[in-house]
Amino acid sequence: MKTVYVDNNATTKVAPEVLEAMLPYFSEFYGNPSSMHFFGGQVQKKVNEAREKVANFLGADPSEIVFTSCGTESDNAAILGTLDSYPEKRHLITTRVEHPAIGNVCTYLSRKGYRITELSVDHEGRLDLDELRESVTEETGLVTIMYANNETGVLFPIEEINEIVKEKGIPFHTDAVQAAGKIPLHMKKSKIDMLSISGHKLHAPKGIGVLYIRKGTRFSPYMMGGHQEKGRRGGTENVPYIIGLGKACELAKEHLDDENTRVKALRDYLEEKILAKIPNTLVNGDRVHRLPNTLSVSFEYVEGESILLLLSDLGICASSGSACTSGSLEPSHVLRAMGVPFTAAHGSIRFSLSVYNTKEEMDYIIEHLPPIIQKLRDISPFWKDYLKSQGKR
Amino acid sequence: MWDYTEKVKDHFLNPRNVGEIEDPDGVGEVGSLACGDALRLFFKLGENKRIKDVKFKTFGCASAIASSSALTEIIKGKTLEEAEKVTNQDIAKYLGGLPEEKMHCSVMGREALQAAIANYRGQEIKKEEFEIICKCFGITDKEIERAIRENDLRTVEQVTYYTKAGGGCAQCHPKIEAIIEKVRKEMEKEAPPPKPEKRKFTNIQKIKLIEETLGREIIPALKADGGDLELIDIDGNKVYVALRGKCSFCPSSEVTLKQYVETKLREFVSEDIQVEEVRP
Numbered sequence A: 001m002k003t004v005y006v007d008n009n010a011t012t013k014v015a016p017e018v019l020e021a022m023l024p025y026f027s028e029f030y031g032n033p034s035s036m037h038f039f040g041g042q043v044q045k046k047v048n049e050a051r052e053k054v055a056n057f058l059g060a061d062p063s064e065i066v067f068t069s070c071g072t073e074s075d076n077a078a079i080l081g082t083l084d085s086y087p088e089k090r091h092l093i094t095t096r097v098e099h100p101a102i103g104n105v106c107t108y109l110s111r112k113g114y115r116i117t118e119l120s121v122d123h124e125g126r127l128d129l130d131e132l133r134e135s136v137t138e139e140t141g142l143v144t145i146m147y148a149n150n151e152t153g154v155l156f157p158i159e160e161i162n163e164i165v166k167e168k169g170i171p172f173h174t175d176a177v178q179a180a181g182k183i184p185l186h187m188k189k190s191k192i193d194m195l196s197i198s199g200h201k202l203h204a205p206k207g208i209g210v211l212y213i214r215k216g217t218r219f220s221p222y223m224m225g226g227h228q229e230k231g232r233r234g235g236t237e238n239v240p241y242i243i244g245l246g247k248a249c250e251l252a253k254e255h256l257d258d259e260n261t262r263v264k265a266l267r268d269y270l271e272e273k274i275l276a277k278i279p280n281t282l283v284n285g286d287r288v289h290r291l292p293n294t295l296s297v298s299f300e301y302v303e304g305e306s307i308l309l310l311l312s313d314l315g316i317c318a319s320s321g322s323a324c325t326s327g328s329l330e331p332s333h334v335l336r337a338m339g340v341p342f343t344a345a346h347g348s349i350r351f352s353l354s355v356y357n358t359k360e361e362m363d364y365i366i367e368h369l370p371p372i373i374q375k376l377r378d379i380s381p382f383w384k385d386y387l388k389s390q391g392k393r
Numbered sequence B: 001m002w003d004y005t006e007k008v009k010d011h012f013l014n015p016r017n018v019g020e021i022e023d024p025d026g027v028g029e030v031g032s033l034a035c036g037d038a039l040r041l042f043f044k045l046g047e048n049k050r051i052k053d054v055k056f057k058t059f060g061c062a063s064a065i066a067s068s069s070a071l072t073e074i075i076k077g078k079t080l081e082e083a084e085k086v087t088n089q090d091i092a093k094y095l096g097g098l099p100e101e102k103m104h105c106s107v108m109g110r111e112a113l114q115a116a117i118a119n120y121r122g123q124e125i126k127k128e129e130f131e132i133i134c135k136c137f138g139i140t141d142k143e144i145e146r147a148i149r150e151n152d153l154r155t156v157e158q159v160t161y162y163t164k165a166g167g168g169c170a171q172c173h174p175k176i177e178a179i180i181e182k183v184r185k186e187m188e189k190e191a192p193p194p195k196p197e198k199r200k201f202t203n204i205q206k207i208k209l210i211e212e213t214l215g216r217e218i219i220p221a222l223k224a225d226g227g228d229l230e231l232i233d234i235d236g237n238k239v240y241v242a243l244r245g246k247c248s249f250c251p252s253s254e255v256t257l258k259q260y261v262e263t264k265l266r267e268f269v270s271e272d273i274q275v276e277e278v279r280p
Helices: A016-025 A038-058 A071-085 A100-111 A129-135 A158-167 A239-277 A304-313 A333-338 A359-379 A381-389 B006-013 B062-075 B080-084 B088-094 B100-120 B141-151 B156-163 B173-190 B203-224 B253-268
Strands: A065-068 A091-095 A115-119 A140-144 A172-175 A194-198 A209-213 A281-283 A294-299 A348-352 B026-032 B037-045 B051-059 B132-134 B227-235 B238-245 B274-277
Touching: A016 A239, A038 A065, A038 A209, A038 A239, A065 A071, A071 A100, A071 A140, A071 A172, A071 A194, A071 A209, A091 A100, A100 A115, A115 A129, A129 A158, A158 A172, A239 A281, A239 A294, A239 A359, A304 A348, A304 A359, A304 B006, A304 B062, A359 B051, A381 B037, A381 B051, B006 B062, B026 B100, B037 B062, B037 B100, B051 B062, B062 B088, B062 B100, B080 B100, B088 B100, B088 B141, B100 B141, B100 B156, B132 B141, B132 B173, B141 B156, B141 B173, B156 B173, B203 B227, B203 B238, B203 B253, B238 B253, B253 B274
Parallel strands: A091 A115, A091 A140, A140 A172, A172 A194, B238 B274
Antiparallel strands: A065 A209, A194 A209, A281 A294, A294 A348, B026 B037, B037 B051, B227 B238
């Protein structure tokens, strides 16, 4: 069976060039970068090179790059490491649509007595910047707002948000896990204090992340240990993965144009055909300010898990914000925060593309999706009710 | 990815008896679009008042569709009296089991069947004397009680898996806990649990069991009286505990310990347990 992988916001294929770059560091060059001898020293040189590549990708200085184990660690470290540096500040601002790597840290902090402001979004997933302006106070220790939403691909106006926050002198962090590699990021042209990225979302393996920390930002290490990462993150460097991430960032920079032209065109093609061929289909989120690779659509009167499993049966890998896929009973917090009507929220499907996808694959999806939705609508009691209400039968 | 059995996959990919019956003898519907799953069940009786034809329409996930399909296969050819006895466990068993988180799909099947039978008999589903416990999903105390009894549920999480109650805003969790406690007490009275035979434990099993028993049977009761108890150490069959709160300066604590804690631990862990109090 052929596999059509369109779940790249969940994880991506490791680029062959990345794997190749990593392999020698499992076997031949196994030295510890901290060692005094040549054997460790030659590895340290490669780690430094990788750091430069990541810095170059982010438009940052290599000294501002801290390697972590994943995006979740970067997010945790940013929040806890900042608040720890400002013990008197007991207020944090975030949004209602963050990834759990932010959301659950905020829930934890709220239990610890912090005041948490969760900014709301409108029906297209957009923030109200006036709500942000009104929420910032003297005691705000950190504002953390995602760059791009993982479920809908909606992009927040991060630079504008950052202006508002920096005017008040408050540290600003952004979870850019979904944005990195899909839209240009340039830290030297920005005032973002901290930014998280994750390797496996941009064709590096799982198990490596980065926290960018702008020079001069107050930060207490979250992972305490040795002097690695200039004392900002203890633990022996994950050398092969760091080298892999360096290569992946190099490639991501090269592919950025392709991502925003060819991949975007594929996504738009998929969206256009789905909307044309399947009635009662809605696109979730702001279609203008959106990642070039992401399409979240809802099919009314059917349930997402059923769609996913029928797609999966044909080798098509996507994901859903429906309740049943997550094991919880309510649709995703993102769709709920957006107020997506319940006729549609349970039937949401996310297609997320990468540079490895082709037009043939889009055609394969477009060919097979309409009969799947039709089959499930034929089983669904509400579809016929709906048709009746429309006087169509 | 859910660990569905081959039978679930089969009934999902090739559901049996999908559709509607034009002039059914009975029709039942449970769930809603808002809840994320719903089942509409139709049946027609034939000779000897046996179910001759049965059809369904379902909105929901793979296990909801498979459970509906399985239900129709199970009840075909049965009399209503026989069909009434079908439980959600029967549906799950027919499918070779369901993931626990998905058991509510089998409960939905059973409820739709009951609704359809009541519809045939011209009864309104009895709606008196119930209280909506879970406002997010509209689940009543009666439904929760029944799921606890039929499936031997013990935790709020399990109740959510089987009925969906408590799966939304979570505000009803204390109420669900109270129902579990009430129903389990009733169940114990009806059929007291068999005395556990003297078992051979590993040390780790014993320690775990002691901790569980303290947490479940003993500490809540002490807390209700403003006291508390801390497990200090376990050495063989000797269990060292310290009393906290009101209990720690209660002159009758010696009695509390010997009679209450020891009895409970002997009942649930081992006849040989001896409890010692550690004084600060």
